Amino acid sequence: QQIQTSLNELEQVLRSSGKKTHGSSSSSMAIISQPKDEITYWHDIAKSASTKTNDLERAKYFLKLFDPVKGNFENFENLTLLELVDVVEKTQGIINIQKSMSLVEFLNVTL
Numbered sequence: 001q002q003i004q005t006s007l008n009e010l011e012q013v014l015r016s017s018g019k020k021t022h023g024s025s026s027s028s029m030a031i032i033s034q035p036k037d038e039i040t041y042w043h044d045i046a047k048s049a050s051t052k053t054n055d056l057e058r059a060k061y062f063l064k065l066f067d068p069v070k071g072n073f074e075n076f077e078n079l080t081l082l083e084l085v086d087v088v089e090k091t092q093g094i095i096n097i098q099k100s101m102s103l104v105e106f107l108n109v110t111l
Helices: 002-017 035-047 053-066 070-074 081-110
Strands: none
Touching (some): 002 081, 035 053, 035 070, 053 081, 070 081
């Protein structure tokens, strides 16, 4: 139950972030519906030649955050219960960091 709740919360955070677009480019976070989609998004941003320094730093930061769990999302159904609990805990930490960063971005825009 906790695993499903955490995954649902992560999806909600990703969807709410998906309403924003990345600069004026056609690359949109709206295509993110699963954690592995977000990992792919940040990877693409980090590899883009037109990425601004700020966005490049943010992409590298999120890739570093997701690094401990990225392989687990490809193999989710093959994990043991203990491994799933570990992934959920690590993912929850990532969700909390994303929420904090979203709040900081909101405050920077509104102030």
